[in-house]
Amino acid sequence: MHYLWTFILFILFLIMIIVVGRNWNNKRKASKLKHLSDDILKYFFDCEYRAAPCRLDGLYGHLHLPPQKIANGIGHLIEKAFIRPNRDNSFILTESGRKQALKIIRKHRLIERYLADETGTLPEQWHTKADRFEHFISDNEIENIVRRTGHPVFDPHGDPIPTESGEIPASVKEFSLLDLEEGQRAIINHIEDEPTSIFIEVTKMGLHPGLNIFLKKKTSSKFVITSHLGESTLTPIQAGALNIKKEIRKKNSSKITLHTLNQIPIGQTMIIYGISNDLRGRQRRRLLDLGFVPGNSVTPTLSNASKGTRAYEILNTLIALRAEQSTKIIVTPNQHTLEEE
Numbered sequence: 001m002h003y004l005w006t007f008i009l010f011i012l013f014l015i016m017i018i019v020v021g022r023n024w025n026n027k028r029k030a031s032k033l034k035h036l037s038d039d040i041l042k043y044f045f046d047c048e049y050r051a052a053p054c055r056l057d058g059l060y061g062h063l064h065l066p067p068q069k070i071a072n073g074i075g076h077l078i079e080k081a082f083i084r085p086n087r088d089n090s091f092i093l094t095e096s097g098r099k100q101a102l103k104i105i106r107k108h109r110l111i112e113r114y115l116a117d118e119t120g121t122l123p124e125q126w127h128t129k130a131d132r133f134e135h136f137i138s139d140n141e142i143e144n145i146v147r148r149t150g151h152p153v154f155d156p157h158g159d160p161i162p163t164e165s166g167e168i169p170a171s172v173k174e175f176s177l178l179d180l181e182e183g184q185r186a187i188i189n190h191i192e193d194e195p196t197s198i199f200i201e202v203t204k205m206g207l208h209p210g211l212n213i214f215l216k217k218k219t220s221s222k223f224v225i226t227s228h229l230g231e232s233t234l235t236p237i238q239a240g241a242l243n244i245k246k247e248i249r250k251k252n253s254s255k256i257t258l259h260t261l262n263q264i265p266i267g268q269t270m271i272i273y274g275i276s277n278d279l280r281g282r283q284r285r286r287l288l289d290l291g292f293v294p295g296n297s298v299t300p301t302l303s304n305a306s307k308g309t310r311a312y313e314i315l316n317t318l319i320a321l322r323a324e325q326s327t328k329i330i331v332t333p334n335q336h337t338l339e340e341e
Helices: 002-049 056-063 067-079 095-118 123-133 139-148 196-204 281-289
Strands: 083-085 090-093 185-191 212-218 223-227 230-234 242-246 270-275 297-304 309-314 317-322 329-332
Touching: 002 056, 002 067, 002 083, 002 090, 002 095, 056 067, 067 083, 090 095, 095 123, 095 139, 095 281, 123 196, 185 196, 270 281
Parallel strands: none
Antiparallel strands: 083 090, 185 212, 185 242, 212 223, 223 230, 270 297, 270 329, 297 309, 309 317
C-alpha cells in the first residue's frame, strides 16, 4: 500500500510539473509576441511620422527576424485591431494602434532620458537598454521617471517625448548635414542611434543635439565642421547620421565667439553663454546651483595641474572644477543670452 501511494504521488508530481511547465511556456510565448508586436508598432509609427509607407520589406530589414515570426506579430496586431492592411501591400495604424505605439515610444524615450541623466550608462547603450526595459516597466515607474528627470520634452538623441495623453509635435522638415553647404551654420537637432557603431563614432567626437556647428569644408569624402569644441572631420556616413536645423543669421547680427571655460587664460574674465547639452542630470544641476548660468561673469584664478583642477571666481566665490567639467561650460567675451546651445 505504501508503494502505491508513493507511485500516485509521483504521478501527481509529474502532472504538476507538466502543467506548470506548459503554463510557463505559454506565458513566455505570449511575452515574446507582445515584445515583437510593440517593436512592429514603433516601426509603423515611425514610418507614419515620416510620411513613409509601412511595408514588410522595410520591417524585415529593421527587425532582422525570420519572416514567419514577423508574420505572427502582424497577425496578432491585425487581430487586436491595431493595424489594417492597405491596398499597396503596406499597413496603416488604427487609432487604437497609434495610441499604443505612442505609449511604447513614450516609455522608450523616457527610459533613455533617465539612463542619460541619472545613471552612468554609456550613450551607445541607451537605445538597446531602453528597448529591453520598455516592455515590462509599469506606468507608475514611468511617471516616477518623469518626475525624477524634471518632465523632459526631448530624449537625449533629440527626439520629442510623447505626452501622457499621446500628443507629440508634428513632424517638421529635417535636413541632413549632407545637405549643408560650405560656409553655412546649423544646429544639431538629432543624432541617429542606429547603426550603433556610427552613433559611437559621432558621440565620441563630442557632437550632441543642440550644438551649434559651422561647415568649414565639404568634399566627396569628408565634412569638416567647427564648433566651440574645436574641429571635427566626418565621413559622409557619419555626416548622414546628423539631422540639423539650418541657422539663418540676421543681417545686423554680430558673430558670437564661443570658447569652453578650460580654454580661458588665468585672470581673463568671460561671460557664461551656457552649459553644453552633453552634460546632463545631477552634474548639470550642480553647476547651475553654483552659479554657472547664462549672463554671469567667471574668471579663472588658480590652476593645479597635478590634480587636473582649476579655481574659478563666480559670484564672489571660488569654485574648483575638474577639466571634464570646465570643458562643458561655454563662455563668450561678450554679453549674450543662451538661445540655442
